[in-house]
Amino acid sequence: MNSGKRHETQAKLVMKLFPYLRKNGLQSVRMEEIAKVMEVSRATLYKYFSTKEEIIGFIVSGFIEYMNEMSNAHLDSEQSFGIRFQQIFEQSVSLVEYFTEVFLNELEISFPDWYDRFREAMKQREQKLLAFYEEGVHKGIFNEVNGRLLIAQDEILRGMFNVKYLMMNQLTVQQILTDYYYLKKLQLFKPEKLPIIDDAVMIPRIEHLTQKITKNLY
Numbered sequence: 001m002n003s004g005k006r007h008e009t010q011a012k013l014v015m016k017l018f019p020y021l022r023k024n025g026l027q028s029v030r031m032e033e034i035a036k037v038m039e040v041s042r043a044t045l046y047k048y049f050s051t052k053e054e055i056i057g058f059i060v061s062g063f064i065e066y067m068n069e070m071s072n073a074h075l076d077s078e079q080s081f082g083i084r085f086q087q088i089f090e091q092s093v094s095l096v097e098y099f100t101e102v103f104l105n106e107l108e109i110s111f112p113d114w115y116d117r118f119r120e121a122m123k124q125r126e127q128k129l130l131a132f133y134e135e136g137v138h139k140g141i142f143n144e145v146n147g148r149l150l151i152a153q154d155e156i157l158r159g160m161f162n163v164k165y166l167m168m169n170q171l172t173v174q175q176i177l178t179d180y181y182y183l184k185k186l187q188l189f190k191p192e193k194l195p196i197i198d199d200a201v202m203i204p205r206i207e208h209l210t211q212k213i214t215k216n217l218y
Contacts, residue, residue, distance in 0.1 A: 181206065
């Protein structure tokens with residue numbers, strides 16, 4: 001099996017495991033249980049992952065690569081600021097969704113090396129986001145906002161991606177994501193620069209995020 005095909009299969013198996021990890025962590029689960037959640041035999045599981053740490057490493061390194069891919073894009077036009085903003089929004093939602101407090105606590109206790117790598121990657125991401133916000137302000141595209149507050153604001157989503165919260169407030173995940181997207185956009189971009197953002201491209205992305213988050217909730 002070539003490396004590309006192997007990586008693709010590993011990713012599919014891990015995606016099946018994510019809903020379980022969000023709620024239960026990984027510290028006490030056995031490989032036999034992981035195989036059941038992934039809907040494969042133990043032999044097949046060991047073919048792709050020999051240890052729990054290898055699974056964690058695949059997850060963390062994948063997200064680090066995902067963060068780095070976004071930050072390497074060039075900002076060569078006003079429209080590119082709109083595109084980067086949308087990428088940041090999508091990435092921020094994914095990070096909040098998959099790296100829950102339960103998962104992060106388990107990671108810190110059971111796999112400290114991978115936890116340290118993840119935290120370092122998050123620090124680098126924050127510095128790149130702050131530089132992005134500063135550049136947008138300098139070029140007259142963004143309002144003069146506190147970049148650290150914009151980043152910290154994403155944490156409110158953790159409490160909203162909760163069945164009890166959604167039911168009590170008669171909300172859907174899609175409503176929250178859509179409203180939060182427009183809130184962030186209006187906070188960041190100057191009114192005269194809003195037309196540079198193509199909101200139409202976010203509709204299928206928000207729908208995709210909604211499906212993933214809703215699936216993990218129930």
